[in-house]
Amino acid sequence: MQPPKKTYTLQEATKKLEHYCAYQERCHKEVVQKLTSMYMIPEAIDVIVVHLIQHNFLNEERFAKTFVSGKFKIKAWGRRRLTFELKQKDISKVNINQALATISEDDYNEYFNSLAEKKANSIKERNVFKKKKQFVDYFLYRGWESHLVYDKANELIK
Known part of the structure; x- marks a missing residue:
């Protein structure tokens, strides 16, 4: 018999995701995947994502810039790989271009x-x-x- 799945109240999930986003920059897609893996319903996911954006825990532009900077300096990725990886994370073209522009x-x-x-x-x-x-x-x-x-x-x- 399987153990019961852990469930979270809206407040518990929100706190957990605040820590998740504060620990490291995240993109919307990662946050939604995390909430889905926590068995949250779509309405709750929307409420939590909006809360995270309003309280600046989640910022797609900041994520893209941090991602580009880190992968360029540490993993020595070129622009094509950076663009590809950001597209995989559903980052908008505008944010991808702004992030790539940070590399002179x-x-x-x-x-x-x-x-x-x-x-x-x-x-x-x-x-x-x-x-x-x-x-x-x-x-x-x-x-x-x-x-x-x-x-x-x-x-x-x-």
């Missing part, structure tokens, strides 16, 4: 160039074509623009 063109290129040199030096492959392929695959997977990646591969790997 100079910082973006500078970061890419230093990362590319490190990566090129770390690949031990002797065969030039295989080495280029490893280099290109690494950066395309992380969502860097293909023209940047191919130009850099041709410049660094000979």
Whole structure:
């Protein structure tokens, strides 16, 4: 026999979600998924989401900017991957563009160039074509623009 599912009152769920959002920036989709997993009814979910937005626990624009900043600096993701991941989280195009605008063109290129040199030096492959392929695959997977990646591969790997 299964244990009974834990149920929450509106106040308990609201408090729990305030902590959930205060701990780390969240997007609307994550909050709704969390509430759904807590077996909350759609009307209660709407009430809680509105409360979180009104009390500034939930802010899609702030989430997008934090997400972009973190994934760019820590995981070295390029714009294409960042855009894709934000779209997966149902973030609006306006917020995605604002968040991407927080990365200056100079910082973006500078970061890419230093990362590319490190990566090129770390690949031990002797065969030039295989080495280029490893280099290109690494950066395309992380969502860097293909023209940047191919130009850099041709410049660094000979």
